[in-house]
Amino acid sequence: MKKIGLIGGIGPASTVEYYLGLIQKSLAEQNNSIYPEIVIDSVNMLKHDVALENGDYSVLGEYLLSSLSNLKAAGAEIAAITANTEHIVWDRICNNFPLPVISIVEETVKELKRLRFKKALIFGTESTLRSGLYEKALTVNGIKAVIPCDAEISLLGKLIYPNLENGIVIPSDKEKMIALANKYIEKENVDALILGCTELPLAIKSEDVNIPIVNTTQVHINAIYQYAIR
Amino acid sequence: MKKIGLIGGIGPASTVEYYLGLIQKSLAEQNNSIYPEIVIDSVNMLKHDVALENGDYSVLGEYLLSSLSNLKAAGAEIAAITANTEHIVWDRICNNFPLPVISIVEETVKELKRLRFKKALIFGTESTLRSGLYEKALTVNGIKAVIPCDAEISLLGKLIYPNLENGIVIPSDKEKMIALANKYIEKENVDALILGCTELPLAIKSEDVNIPIVNTTQVHINAIYQYAIR
Incomplete structure (x- = not known):
């Protein structure tokens, strides 16, 4: 099973939903034999909010690319952004993704x-x-x-x-x-x-x-x- | 505020306690102005359990060092192991830690x-x-x-x-x-x-x-x- 990278913290409550959801799904479907390896890079949500409020999409894109690089450096093989809103800049960063990213x-x-x-x-x-x-x-x-x-x-x-x-x-x-x-x-x-x-x-x-x-x-x-x- | 690295997944329920606990504490003490940056490397707990059952402390030490390296690569500046039991091998790995680690x-x-x-x-x-x-x-x-x-x-x-x-x-x-x-x-x-x-x-x-x-x-x-x- 590939190591999963999650950009988290936007917000923390849904990060927990993803984390426990992936673990429960893996245990349920694999006879309790695998706890998936997951790396979560939990960002400061307020920085993202300010960038969004200001319509500063290049800054938001930089935050996300930086976080994706952190996930890759920590061994993630696939990644996902645990929020919908951040997908607004998908087109701006999709060519630069250092990992396969799954779009919500x-x-x-x-x-x-x-x-x-x-x-x-x-x-x-x-x-x-x-x-x-x-x-x-x-x-x-x-x-x-x-x-x-x-x-x-x-x-x-x-x-x-x-x-x-x-x-x-x-x-x-x-x-x-x-x-x-x-x-x-x-x-x-x-x-x-x-x-x-x-x-x-x-x-x-x-x-x-x-x-x-x-x-x-x-x-x-x-x-x-x-x-x-x- | 330094970026916090957590070795998680042993077990997932306490990883969530740490994650939400650190965020709530930070927001409460800093007037809701900072969501701390946290990276969690969540391991496959069963691999750790097998190493512990077999008394294979060098394998357990390797798992922990590998996870600490992942946290450092993802930008963590301090780290912690979110479990008590894993501290058994503290003396074996403390000289090799790539980060300051806070012992429970x-x-x-x-x-x-x-x-x-x-x-x-x-x-x-x-x-x-x-x-x-x-x-x-x-x-x-x-x-x-x-x-x-x-x-x-x-x-x-x-x-x-x-x-x-x-x-x-x-x-x-x-x-x-x-x-x-x-x-x-x-x-x-x-x-x-x-x-x-x-x-x-x-x-x-x-x-x-x-x-x-x-x-x-x-x-x-x-x-x-x-x-x-x-």
Whole structure:
């Protein structure tokens, strides 16, 4: 099994989801015979946030390349960024990657196609939604993308950061997120809800809405595991 | 703040305790202004277990040195092993460490001295207790060490591994551990209980026994943080 490298810390709660998720999956599928070797380079999330707020994508790209180099130096054979938003700069750094990196966006699109979804509602951070990250990837693959209106993107951003990003689920915030999801589910007749932020699955569960949820964290974990055992 | 390197995965549940503990401590003490940079090299615990069972300390030492080198290559400036048992081979590798490494045993002894404890009951894995790791360190520092008898060391080992090591607290196992602690607390008149295995604090809490507990995981986290901000 290949050694897995994870850029972590954006945020720490989802880093733990990836770490324990990969270990549990490996133990479950390999008769408790292998604890996967994993190296996590956990960054200072605030530096990433400042770069994102300033739209300073070259700085963000440098942070990610530096972290990927750390993972490679520590023996990682494949890598992944444990956040959606950072994938905004994917095109800027993909030619310079020192390791094969598994994209959460590409793997989510594959999963939507596998399950034959045609129209998806996308939730995520302000940076993710305003960048059109998922919209572009879905459209290219013939899947319609629905994102909240501008004011609701801002609202969703505030419901994610800082509490949910730090792993804290505020019940009233959860209610507001679900109400927003239901509004679009009724209005737009979407057939799936993409949780396009690795912390959203901490708050929004399958039982909370009446359409299938695509948990990008879990999709990504499954994909990383499959690449690691190839 | 220095970049922290952690040898993790022995076991994963305590790796998460260290990771989130260091981040929470840093945010709390620095007005939410710094998420510490942390690199975790999470090893295949089963390889370590086999080396320990076979008493193959040179192999175990090689594993640890290799992991420390990975941490250094990924930019770590200080390091720590997130387990007690692996400290058995400390003397074999301390001259070859490529980084300053903070010992859980040394920091625990400092804490016992700071709190003026004179006689401590030690709980830990079979390898830790049979090696005399804590007994030696305490005795050198004038603190009396009490460890369970041979049969009870075996019992305690079975109460730790595999369930507690994997973060699973079985209520009847917890009861047996507390009964064992209380037996020695009454018989030996100890003034502290050292939880000398990084998973034991998942099961044994301060309210479970009537003497102070020394949580080696927390002592270690606090010490690592202090070294990192120096």
